[in-house]
Amino acid sequence: MNKKWLSAATCIALTTVVAGTACSKGEGGSGKTVTITHYTIDSPDRTFVEKLIPDFEAKHPNIKVKVTKAPYEQFDSKLQSAIAGKKAPDVTSHWGYGGFMEYYSKGMLMDLSQLLQDDGFNAADYNIPENVMDIYKVDGKTYGVPLNSYVTVMLYNKDMFDKAGVAYPPTDYEDKSWTFDKMVDAAKKMTVDSKNLADAQYGVDFGWGERDQRVQYFGADVYSEDTWTNGGKPSKVNLDKPEVIDAYKKIYGLIHDQKVSPTPAFSKSVSGQFGDPFLSGKIGMSVVGSWSLAASNNFNFKVGVAAVPQGPNPKVRSVLYVDPLFILKDSKHPKEALEWIKYLITTEVQEKSIELSGGNPPVNQKAADKYYSSFDGIDPAQIKQVYDGAYKYGFESYNHLIDNYSQINELFINELGPVENGDKKAEEVLPVIQEKLTKLLERLNK
Amino acid sequence: MNATAIADKEPAPMPRKRRRLSWGALLGFALLLVVTVAMLSPLWFMVSTSLKTTKEMLAFPPTFIPETFAWSNFAELFTNSDIKFGQQYGNSLIVAVSSVIGTVLSSSLVAFGFARYRTRGSGLLFMLVLSTMMLPYPAIMIPQFLLFTKIGLHDSLLPLILPNFFGSAYIIFLLKQFFSTLPNELYDAGRIDGSSEFRLFWNITLPLAGPALATVSIFTFIWSWNDLLAPVLYLDSQENFTLPIGMAAMMSSKFRLAPWNLLMAAAILSSLPIIALFAVAQRRFVEGIVLTGIK
Numbered sequence: 001m002n003k004k005w006l007s008a009a010t011c012i013a014l015t016t017v018v019a020g021t022a023c024s025k026g027e028g029g030s031g032k033t034v035t036i037t038h039y040t041i042d043s044p045d046r047t048f049v050e051k052l053i054p055d056f057e058a059k060h061p062n063i064k065v066k067v068t069k070a071p072y073e074q075f076d077s078k079l080q081s082a083i084a085g086k087k088a089p090d091v092t093s094h095w096g097y098g099g100f101m102e103y104y105s106k107g108m109l110m111d112l113s114q115l116l117q118d119d120g121f122n123a124a125d126y127n128i129p130e131n132v133m134d135i136y137k138v139d140g141k142t143y144g145v146p147l148n149s150y151v152t153v154m155l156y157n158k159d160m161f162d163k164a165g166v167a168y169p170p171t172d173y174e175d176k177s178w179t180f181d182k183m184v185d186a187a188k189k190m191t192v193d194s195k196n197l198a199d200a201q202y203g204v205d206f207g208w209g210e211r212d213q214r215v216q217y218f219g220a221d222v223y224s225e226d227t228w229t230n231g232g233k234p235s236k237v238n239l240d241k242p243e244v245i246d247a248y249k250k251i252y253g254l255i256h257d258q259k260v261s262p263t264p265a266f267s268k269s270v271s272g273q274f275g276d277p278f279l280s281g282k283i284g285m286s287v288v289g290s291w292s293l294a295a296s297n298n299f300n301f302k303v304g305v306a307a308v309p310q311g312p313n314p315k316v317r318s319v320l321y322v323d324p325l326f327i328l329k330d331s332k333h334p335k336e337a338l339e340w341i342k343y344l345i346t347t348e349v350q351e352k353s354i355e356l357s358g359g360n361p362p363v364n365q366k367a368a369d370k371y372y373s374s375f376d377g378i379d380p381a382q383i384k385q386v387y388d389g390a391y392k393y394g395f396e397s398y399n400h401l402i403d404n405y406s407q408i409n410e411l412f413i414n415e416l417g418p419v420e421n422g423d424k425k426a427e428e429v430l431p432v433i434q435e436k437l438t439k440l441l442e443r444l445n446k
Numbered sequence: 447m448n449a450t451a452i453a454d455k456e457p458a459p460m461p462r463k464r465r466r467l468s469w470g471a472l473l474g475f476a477l478l479l480v481v482t483v484a485m486l487s488p489l490w491f492m493v494s495t496s497l498k499t500t501k502e503m504l505a506f507p508p509t510f511i512p513e514t515f516a517w518s519n520f521a522e523l524f525t526n527s528d529i530k531f532g533q534q535y536g537n538s539l540i541v542a543v544s545s546v547i548g549t550v551l552s553s554s555l556v557a558f559g560f561a562r563y564r565t566r567g568s569g570l571l572f573m574l575v576l577s578t579m580m581l582p583y584p585a586i587m588i589p590q591f592l593l594f595t596k597i598g599l600h601d602s603l604l605p606l607i608l609p610n611f612f613g614s615a616y617i618i619f620l621l622k623q624f625f626s627t628l629p630n631e632l633y634d635a636g637r638i639d640g641s642s643e644f645r646l647f648w649n650i651t652l653p654l655a656g657p658a659l660a661t662v663s664i665f666t667f668i669w670s671w672n673d674l675l676a677p678v679l680y681l682d683s684q685e686n687f688t689l690p691i692g693m694a695a696m697m698s699s700k701f702r703l704a705p706w707n708l709l710m711a712a713a714i715l716s717s718l719p720i721i722a723l724f725a726v727a728q729r730r731f732v733e734g735i736v737l738t739g740i741k
Contacts, residue, residue: 042695044528066682071694074678077587081679084588085595198507275704279504300504 034333035064036340039079039089042069045294046095048356049344056343063336072096083108083330090331091340093147093323097406099399100136100144101232103326109143110327115334116142119342126345127365135396136324138231144324145341146363151390152208152318154309155278155292156285158302160201164190169285169306171382173317173389180311183285187260190284197269203260203284205267205277206251208308209319211412213398218247219313223402232403233445239434248419248426256422264420289321290387294359297376305378307389318390321397322363361387404444411437496520496710503707519711530684531692531712538671538689539719541606545670546663548610549617553662554655556613557621558647562633572622579615583675591679601682606673610666617662624658625651660727667723671716689716 040046046069053065068089070078075096082088094100103109123133128146136144154169161168166186170178187203194200208214212222220243223234238244254261262270262277270280278286281301286292287308296303308317325344327337343349350367353360354374361371372387373380399405415433418424490510495503496519497512523531560572594605628651636646652659674690681687693712697704 041698042691043698047528068682069684069695070678071674071691072698073694074675077675078678081588081591085591085600087595087600298500298504300501 033062033064034336035066036091036331036333036337037066037068037089038340039068039070039082039092041072041075041095043072045357045360048353048358051356052344052349052352056340059343060336060339063339065340083328086330088328088330090333090337091325091327093144093325094400095323099397099402099405100324101401101403102405104138104143105231105403108326108328110329110331110334111141112143112145112327112334112338113141115327115338119335119338121338121342126342126363127347127367128345128363129365129391132322132363135320135322135400144326145345146322147325147344148323148360149363150290150321150323150361151387151394152287152308152320153290153293153386153390154285154287154306155296156304156306157278157281157283158304159281160190160284160301161186161304164284166190168304169309171306171385171389173307173310173385173393175307176310178307178309180309183309184254184258184260187254187284188258191260193259197266200262200266201282201284202262202266204254205261205283205286205288206254208287210398210409211416212408213319213395214251215244215247216316216395217311217313218243218250219311220244220247223398227402232401232405234402234441237434237437237441239430239437245427245430248430252419252426255420263422264417289319290361290390293375293383296378302377305383305386307386308393315393316395317393318395319397320391320394322400407440407444408437411440492710492713495707496714498707500705500707516707519707520715523708523712523715529692529696529708530687531689531715533685534687534689534692535715537603537686538716541603541677541688542667542670542719544607545610546666548607549614549666550659550663552611552613553617554621554652554659555647557618557625558651560618560622561625562646562651575613575615575618577615579619587675587679594680600680601686602680603686605680606670606676606688610670614666617666620662621655621658624655628654664720664723664727668720671720 038049040049047067050067053067057064072095076098079089079092079096094103123130132146132149133142135146136142156169158168166189169183169186183204190201190203192199192201206214208217215222220238220241222238222244224236224238227234255263262283267275267277270282271277276286276288276292277283278288278292279295279299281299285306293305311317325341327334327341331337344353345364347364347366350362350364351370354362354367354371359371359374362368368387369380369384372383375383399409402408411433415429415436416426419426419429491508494510494512497515497517498509498519499512499514499516502509502513523529556575560568560575590605590609594600599605599608632650632654633646636650641649672690673688674694677688677691678694681691689712693709693716696709696712697706
């Protein structure tokens with residue numbers, strides 16, 4: 001009796017599903033006008049794509065593009081509920097807290113390999129280097145098409161250098177005399193470590209990558225090697241290894257032993273909760289993501305750009321943040337979505353986007369030249385040299401490579417807080433993180 | 447020397463008494479002044495930042511009085527086509543006012559029922575209503591989203607307004623407590639005069655509940671006015687956005703400077719309705735706190 005009902009119910013369910021898919025396929029037929037949705041952060045450097053739509057629609061009369069948006073903090077929540085409510089956008093990127101691997105392992109992304117192959121897509125046509133294209137491949141399958149590429153750069157306050165009589169740092173990554181120790185020496189000459197906020201200023205703010213990736217600069221790695229090949233699931237955590245502990249000692253030694261870097265309290269009081277203290281003009285050198293360059297025309301001081309100095313790890317000196325575009329799995333119009341993506345990475349549109357966005361670095365290397373020359377008072381050749389070096393000595397951001405990264409990153413932020421404040425020593429805290437992180441990973445990657 | 451002793455013997459001469467008062471008062475005023483300055487300084491900083499140019503906004507140490515008063519910041523909120531402040535302001539007002547009407551109407555009716563009628567299981571029913579207070583919004587977020595999407599209300603203001611017409615446990619609780627304090631004799635008198643039960647609610651209870659209704663109106667208005675997550679989830683089109691979305695968006699780019707001066711100007715303008723509402727309802731609101739606090 002029960003079984004009969006069950007099979008009857010299954011039959012009905014199956015017919016509905018089949019009918020449902022048949023219907024949705026019907027909608028996507030060529031010739032008809034389809035609407036695709038592009039979901040992004042509600043900020044001018046992202047929503048500028050709205051201004052490109054009229055041109056795109058004129059060139060593709062059967063595709064309409066709708067832009068939906070959310071503030072940064074709510075980006076992930078809106079995306080999750082939209083997917084649950086079958087209102088998923090067609091095109092988006094990991095613009096919220098979560099990174100590529102998180103999207104990938106939650107099964108949100110469409111495998112684009114076949115689509116790209118059918119389309120005859122060739123990255124070289126869009127001047128995207130092969131190794132950049134490879135970042136969003138897993139097991140040989142492509143899940144994302146690069147759009148913008150940010151790197152880690154050193155910004156420096158020329159006024160502070162002039163005042164202290166220190167020579168400007170070089171832009172050439174091959175100038176091996178520009179080392180971490182030399183940077184610390186220069187920083188010492190500019191630092192005034194004072195309790196009085198008006199007098200205090202610091203030589204360097206070393207914001208290289210996120211906290212877990214930062215030790216990579218010193219030749220250590222928090223995660224086991226297999227992380228980079230198995231889909232971002234570290235099998236082992238290395239926070240108990242002496243080279244990792246030494247790296248953290250060096251990083252936080254800048255604040256508390258050498259006293260050439262600002263404490264979090266200082267940074268917050270000159271720039272607010274989330275601001276960059278470099279903007280206040282109280283920091284000599286700042287190692288940051290190149291997005292900070294976009295604001296440079298508003299700075300109250302003369303700014304320069306330089307190579308990240310050579311550290312103990314000669315191979316990795318810059319973190320790359322390549323932002324891709326994804327097509328979500330539930331998209332009913334992947335072909336049209338790909339047309340939109342291809343449009344966004346053409347040389348012409350990438351060049352146009354630099355100005356419309358206020359300085360987003362294009363992934364299309366032909367358009368990059370225009371990007372290098374879009375900053376007041378900075379020589380384009382210097383920016384180009386810094387970017388070239390950063391690509392050569394770059395490693396992709398952990399955020400894009402490790403699964404469940406937002407939770408892992410939060411653990412590091414919370415646990416290292418007391419070390420940054422000077423309440424605890426790195427070597428006291430690292431065993432705690434080791435234990436918590438191992439447990440967290442065991443739970444997440446079961 | 448001893449002022450009270452003097453006062454005991456004979457009526458103290460006026461100047462003396464005044465001097466004694468003024469010492470205490472002086473201390474009191476000094477203390478009040480310190481606290482007031484401490485409380486008002488963030489407010490002052492908001493006003494002063496709203497009038498700064500972008501360059502001055504970044505200056506360190508920060509200036510307390512802007513060197514040049516950039517009144518244009520306020521105008522820019524309305525003229526900058528990327529911000530759409532006026533439209534968002536209007537949407538927020540629609541949502542907040544409708545929410546207040548919905549919550550007050552539905553919750554007061556339910557509260558009246560719980561306060562004036564007893565039947566088997568009414569205690570349990572009331573507990574059940576209160577238990578919905580324990581559910582945080584994220585727990586019901588997705589199911590509610592699915593519901594409203596299914597009935598085709600996605601990307602409209604209705605999902606933000608409609609739930610308020612089905613009562614709010616907290617408001618029901620507040621109003622029930624207040625309604626219970628009204629004397630039974632009033633209702634008996636009404637019944638003798640042949641009033642219907644609904645009339646007892648509409649013509650007797652509501653007019654007497656002014657302070658309580660003012661209180662819950664302000665609460666509901668502020669909740670709805672400040673709500674960010676629900677509007678973000680439901681609204682897709684820019685023309686439907688509410689103020690919190692617009693203001694959160696202003697500081698949501700990590701690639702650019704947040705326009706703090708514009709944001710502060712927006713903050714000032716967006717606090718006006720709450721200040722106005724409070725001014726109108728203040729007398730009743732304070733009464734309401736006292737009454738609901740005591741009973």
